Amino acid sequence: MKTLGKIALAVLGLLMAAVWLVILRLKDVPPVALVTYGAVLVAFLGGVLWPGRLGRRRALLFLGVPAGLGTLALYFAVVFYVTDAPVLLGAVAVACLLAALAGGVRRGRGGAGPSRRALLTGGAGILLGALAGLSTGPVARHRSEIEARWRRETQAALRAPGGRRPVADGRVRVFPLHVGDTVVPYGQFYGGLDGWEGLPGYVRTLVDKAQITVPVHAYLIDHPRHGLMLVDTGVNGAQAHDHDGYYRHNLASRLLTERNEYRLTPEQDLRVRVARLGYDLKDVTTVFLTHVHEDHAGGLRHLAHARVVLDRRDWEQGTLYAHTFEEVQDALVFPAYGSGPFHAFPESHDHFGDGSVVLLPTPGHSPGHLCVALRMDGGTALFLGDTLYTLPHLAVGQVRQMTVGGQATADQLKAAERVRRTLAADPAMAPLFAHDNTAYQTEAVATAFREGLPEADGFRRLRDHLGGVLTPDWRLRPGHAPAFAPGEGVGRVEFR
Known part of the structure; x- marks a missing residue:
């Protein structure tokens, strides 16, 4: 059963990677970069599920870190848009708060107060949540500026000479x-x-x-x-x-x-x-x-x-x-x-x-x-x-x-x-x-x-x-x- 579970996870991971690679190709990422990045993703997935002599910790360090950094770099290079900022900040904020809560619950069961790590994680969550809220204004202004510029350009086109009169x-x-x-x-x-x-x-x-x-x-x-x-x-x-x-x-x-x-x-x-x-x-x-x-x-x-x-x-x-x-x-x-x-x-x-x-x-x-x-x-x-x-x-x-x-x-x-x-x-x-x-x-x-x-x-x-x-x-x-x-x-x- 354990082997079947790993195979199922591998298939799911490969499908998700394939979809992600298709999206990146759609966004005009060069094929060479995609092949390299895809190889790292596959190696990371295999290293985590079947670590062998490499060990899961080394797989995470030597394959997981490059895969993660590559994913972030490609996302911000070709997918990220300003409207994503509040959503991303909010998602990370929620993750931090949940991690802090989980850490606090574990410490509480042992009779101790929240750890420094939980406090720092919770504080980071609150800060990121505040940034998510504050970022909504600049994002809205950015889109408004695009709309205003288009409105000015279309108004100029409307005023250009050469229009005609309808005939009834x-x-x-x-x-x-x-x-x-x-x-x-x-x-x-x-x-x-x-x-x-x-x-x-x-x-x-x-x-x-x-x-x-x-x-x-x-x-x-x-x-x-x-x-x-x-x-x-x-x-x-x-x-x-x-x-x-x-x-x-x-x-x-x-x-x-x-x-x-x-x-x-x-x-x-x-x-x-x-x-x-x-x-x-x-x-x-x-x-x-x-x-x-x-x-x-x-x-x-x-x-x-x-x-x-x-x-x-x-x-x-x-x-x-x-x-x-x-x-x-x-x-x-x-x-x-x-x-x-x-x-x-x-x-x-x-x-x-x-x-x-x-x-x-x-x-x-x-x-x-x-x-x-x-x-x-x-x-x-x-x-x-x-x-x-x-x-x-x-x-x-x-x-x-x-x-x-x-x-x-x-x-x-x-x-x-x-x-x-x-x-x-x-x-x-x-x-x-x-x-x-x-x-x-x-x-x-x-x-x-x-x-x-x-x-x-x-x-x-x-x-x-x-x-x-x-x-x-x-x-x-x-x-x-x-x-x-x-x-x-x-x-x-x-x-x-």
Whole structure:
């Protein structure tokens, strides 16, 4: 039994070490340092459980001390953030007080008073507890300074010349909004057919450093009857510039994401993007959230006044960071999908009851992912969210993003097929993506929606572009297959 207990402890210790090493790799610790440090951890674990001739005391001294110092050094070098200070000081304070109490109890049983060691340990606990309390103020001020600096930068961007005035002529307008960028592994974006699926795929997202930068797009809708609306909201300044502080509510999320996963310039801030088009974010009445992932929901902190429409399954099963929704959780609206079929979709939700905005269930990427079909003069805009990342992803047999695995992957592929059949059935319908990094977004969509009015000619040109990339049976034409091109730090995508 003793041997089995040691084996169990060894397995548990190795698992914890592996998780810690993955976190450190995610934080860009060099592989050589990780291998050296990992070897010390394994040797220390073996030396404590099976000391042999070395002896447990020597194992603690010659292996435990380097392992402990290395852990502290790596933590403070790549994981520590100022918001950790009160928590760490408080934890050490509690440990000291408990040690002092235990020492005092042992002495008391022998009829003696507390030892000098217990008094010193208890005093250290009280001092550290006081420091933990005092540190909360500077930490709060530090985060406030970050927020104030971002506010000043966005205000300067708002005042910059070159803004436009909205046109009220009774027509539906759509404006693509580039509201940040996200840094992702190339395989997460394009490697769904190369093993990036399910849990193994997620692990690879943590350790794979072949990364690319992809855009985050939201869409502003100016509707003459239903007012100002948004499809998704992008990221916010705190996510990009105060990453660790923003995720203070969820330590696991902070540890398992990269500090630079989001990038946002003042000009890309949702409030600035909307204002530069001549609108005020305060006038947005409805937000259609394709799903609850952070790069689509970050801007909700500026939309407490709006109704937020999302699938109930996503809210109940897919919400990872509930604090992102604190400002809007009392204004959530869940579609019922009781409006009958919509092209290839057996279920739909006619949101306003007039056919102007139809919501389509496309689960898979998240439990309740949805797409939005908007009727415009001359055609229909189909906002795909993350059902498919880019135009080439419509060739799901050749290009596929990472999928969740199991039934979720099957659901996502079914949703993609329904999207393809719907596009085939309506030649005046154009897909609009949340992360397209191809010429379709930067050239075709940007041109067609420059004034918000693609009209029939614009929709036709978008479908012509689609036909130049994909064959009628949804295969990629030559010159449009993605490939990773290494660069200094973050790589890029080439199409061959």
